[in-house]
Amino acid sequence: MSSLPFHDLHFQALTPQSLEDLMRIEESVYAKPWTRGNFLDAMKNNNWCQLLMNEGELTGYFVAMMGFQEVHLLNLTVAPSYQKRGLGLHMLQCLGMMSQTVNAEWIWLEVRVSNARALEVYEKFGFRKVGERKNYYPLTTNKREDAIIMSYRL
Numbered sequence: 122m123s124s125l126p127f128h129d130l131h132f133q134a135l136t137p138q139s140l141e142d143l144m145r146i147e148e149s150v151y152a153k154p155w156t157r158g159n160f161l162d163a164m165k166n167n168n169w170c171q172l173l174m175n176e177g178e179l180t181g182y183f184v185a186m187m188g189f190q191e192v193h194l195l196n197l198t199v200a201p202s203y204q205k206r207g208l209g210l211h212m213l214q215c216l217g218m219m220s221q222t223v224n225a226e227w228i229w230l231e232v233r234v235s236n237a238r239a240l241e242v243y244e245k246f247g248f249r250k251v252g253e254r255k256n257y258y259p260l261t262t263n264k265r266e267d268a269i270i271m272s273y274r275l
């Protein structure tokens with residue numbers, strides 16, 4: 122996306138050394154953030170763990186898992202100060218291209234029913250709602266929240 126107002130956008134793989142910067146964003150964005158252990162497991166399992174950098178600064182990241190002819194997007198996050206500037210869509214486009222290189226036919230994801238912003242961005246990209254998972258996400262101590270399942274045909 123050449124029209125994005127950033128001059129040095131590039132991806133780099135997540136490493137244990139870059140995890141501190143990522144965790145600062147993760148913990149500032151989510152009420153129920155992933156833990157360091159979750160990200161380390163994702164790296165160990167050879168999930169795609171990509172950082173979107175601009176001029177040395179971490180602007181966002183995604184984690185996705187490859188399956189048979191499909192890719193499951195597990196985490197997509199843009200740093201608060203970089204949101205609403207096209208980076209979420211940019212990461213989805215890059216994930217789409219990466220997924221094509223492994224001959225995937227679908228990308229799947231789950232999103233909280235309350236996450237209107239993410240739903241909007243996923244729909245804008247081309248994801249469609251295909252189902253729900255009841256009580257999928259933890260909410261408060263004894264409450265849970267449904268997930269919407271979305272898919273994108275590559």
Ligand SMILES: CC(C)(COP(=O)(O)OP(=O)(O)OC[C@H]1O[C@@H](n2cnc3c(N)ncnc32)[C@H](O)[C@@H]1OP(=O)(O)O)[C@@H](O)C(=O)NCCC(=O)NCCS
Nearest residue numbers: 124125197198199204205206207208209210232238239242
């Ligand atoms: C959901 C999330 C990833 C979206 O990322 P984002 O970077 O804010 O989304 P984008 O900016 O790409 O969204 C596209 C919007 O940017 C606009 N935009 C601005 N400049 C743009 C450009 N140059 N190119 C493309 N789009 C651009 C688009 O028009 C669109 O506008 P809209 O607000 O009217 O929809 C982000 O809000 C986030 O990290 N939220 C918290 C974590 C989260 O909920 N993650 C998802 C969990 S399932």
